[in-house]
Amino acid sequence: AQTVTQSQPEMSVQEAETVTLSCTYDTSENNYYLFWYKQPPSRQMILVIRQEAYKQQNATENRFSVNFQKAAKSFSLKISDSQLGDTAMYFCAFMMDSSNTGKLIFGQGTTLQVKP
Amino acid sequence: DGGITQSPKYLFRKEGQNVTLSCEQNLNHDAMYWYRQDPGQGLRLIYYSQIVNDFQKGDIAEGYSVSREKKESFPLTVTSAQKNPTAFYLCASSIPGGVETQYFGPGTRLLVL
Numbered sequence: 097a098q099t100v101t102q103s104q105p106e107m108s109v110q111e112a113e114t115v116t117l118s119c120t121y122d123t124s125e126n127n128y129y130l131f132w133y134k135q136p137p138s139r140q141m142i143l144v145i146r147q148e149a150y151k152q153q154n155a156t157e158n159r160f161s162v163n164f165q166k167a168a169k170s171f172s173l174k175i176s177d178s179q180l181g182d183t184a185m186y187f188c189a190f191m192m193d194s195s196n197t198g199k200l201i202f203g204q205g206t207t208l209q210v211k212p
Numbered sequence: 213d214g215g216i217t218q219s220p221k222y223l224f225r226k227e228g229q230n231v232t233l234s235c236e237q238n239l240n241h242d243a244m245y246w247y248r249q250d251p252g253q254g255l256r257l258i259y260y261s262q263i264v265n266d267f268q269k270g271d272i273a274e275g276y277s278v279s280r281e282k283k284e285s286f287p288l289t290v291t292s293a294q295k296n297p298t299a300f301y302l303c304a305s306s307i308p309g310g311v312e313t314q315y316f317g318p319g320t321r322l323l324v325l
Contacts, residue, residue, distance in 0.1 A: 100254070105252075131313070133316075138318070139300065139318065139319050140316065140317075140318050140319070141255075141302060141304075141316035142316075143313055143314075143315070146313060187254055187255070189254075197260060197262070197268065198243055198245065198260065198262070198306055198312065198314065199257055199260065199270065200245075200255070200257070200314060202254030202255045202256075203254050204252065204253055204254050205252075205253075205254055
């Protein structure tokens with residue numbers, strides 16, 4: 097069975113600095129998709145970034161980028177120039193390509209506090 | 213504006229009572245999902261539906277039921293058989309095909325009186 101592990105329950109960063117959130121996963125599949133979702137205090141889940149496992153190039157969305165290491169089964173999220181609005185809980189999620197169900201498997205989440 | 217709405221925002225359940233959580237979307241998505249979120253944990257899949265009049269159990273379906281009579285709507289009923297229903301419930305939708313990005317509603321907080 098696939099599992100997703102986020103080993104950092106809580107992190108903090110000063111405004112304008114860079115922070116990296118860790119995520120590891122376990123799967124025997126070769127084709128899959130990885131996601132980072134953000135859940136601010138409003139509790140609305142918002143997609144931050146998505147990575148296809150068959151792509152070697154790391155995904156980037158403005159200040160958010162990932163470091164995808166397929167062999168190590170690692171998928172970390174880097175937030176550059178942190179802003180107060182980045183304060184949220186961040187979830188790493190995994191989806192098998194072969195499932196056809198759209199089932200997402202989530203990690204436990206990392207609470208990020210951006211300090212002024 | 214296209215989006216997903218969930219109601220109510222807060223819901224209280226008495227012992228032995230069934231309650232229904234509403235999820236509506238106007239994104240024209242065929243696939244819809246229900247997740248449960250407990251404190252300190254990630255989301256877990258309860259039920260999902262890839263098309264109208266069809267739905268499948270997720271990882272924690274016991275004590276829950278769903279229907280999918282319309283493309284726009286995917287209500288979740290928390291039955292009296294669910295002994296620990298206090299949680300935050302999130303509905304999501306996507307284009308079907310398995311690997312499409314899911315978009316989430318604002319959630320419903322269910323509390324037991």
